[in-house]
Amino acid sequence: MSGAETEPGVLVLAATPIGRVADAPPRLAEELADADVVAAEDTRRLKRLTGELGVEVTGRVVSYFEGNEQRRTPALLGSLLAGERVLLVTDAGMPSVSDPGYRLVAAAVEAGVPVTAVPGPSAVLTALAVSGLPVDRFCFEGFLPRKAGERARRLAELASERRTMVFFEAPHRTEAALEAMAQAWGGERPAAVCRELTKTHEEVRRGPLAELVAWAADGVRGEVTLVVQGADDVPAVSTDDSSLRAAVAEREDRGMTRKEAIAEVAVLAGVPKREVYDLVHKSGPGEATP
Known part of the structure; x- marks a missing residue:
């Protein structure tokens, strides 16, 4: 047995x-x-x-x-x-x-x-709670990519995110991250830099992204958590062919990959992703193709 x-x-x-x-x-x-x-x-x-x-x-x-x-x-x-x-x-x-x-x-x-x-x-919840930004809906995005191009693409993907976003960032990359966010989402977007949470030198700096970029230029020390308000209003995309092509091109200019841009435009326009892909793929000379 x-x-x-x-x-x-x-x-x-x-x-x-x-x-x-x-x-x-x-x-x-x-x-x-x-x-x-x-x-x-x-x-x-x-x-x-x-x-x-x-x-x-x-x-x-x-x-x-x-x-x-x-x-x-x-x-x-x-x-x-x-x-x-x-x-x-x-x-x-x-x-x-x-x-x-x-x-x-x-x-x-x-x-x-x-x-x-x-x-x-939890640094995520602590930063969110003290940021002064909306907390009813939020998402945690972790660390942004270190390389500028990859970081720009990630931020472009989040351009239409309506929820408050929380990021971790290294102190020596904080200025670059804030600057990239300002370029991707506009310098007026409200945000907060939460530094050294619960420690003796705790600091929470709140303001529009452009203002926080200028503040971070002097150098940032300690553990950093960034909280950024989501997009207030994401405009719909018209479903005519030229508008769909233009919307894809505009997102590519912001750093999105072709695939990411097509997917987002399809959602905002309420049309099948394949339809947007075909329009871009069949674009004439001088226009981008996959």
């Missing part, structure tokens, strides 16, 4: 402070102490955090960051299937939100392993 199958363990995603250690949820200390395995984005930061919380980690500690995430996921899944409680922590905020974690969560879900979370600090 074979023995009973081992019940799977639990994957716990634990939010860590984005600034002040006092913001750590009480359950974080309990989970750190009880976990069989603690997977940390940076083991040195984990050691500093546990020291400040006065917690002793008795389980195994393994590094789990962008560079080894794919390689380490199978072993961590094996621990979960063996019945162990695995705690995942990143440097700040909630794991898997622009941080390592998604691969492990997806693997655990597929394997039938329970996944839970220790809710807590």
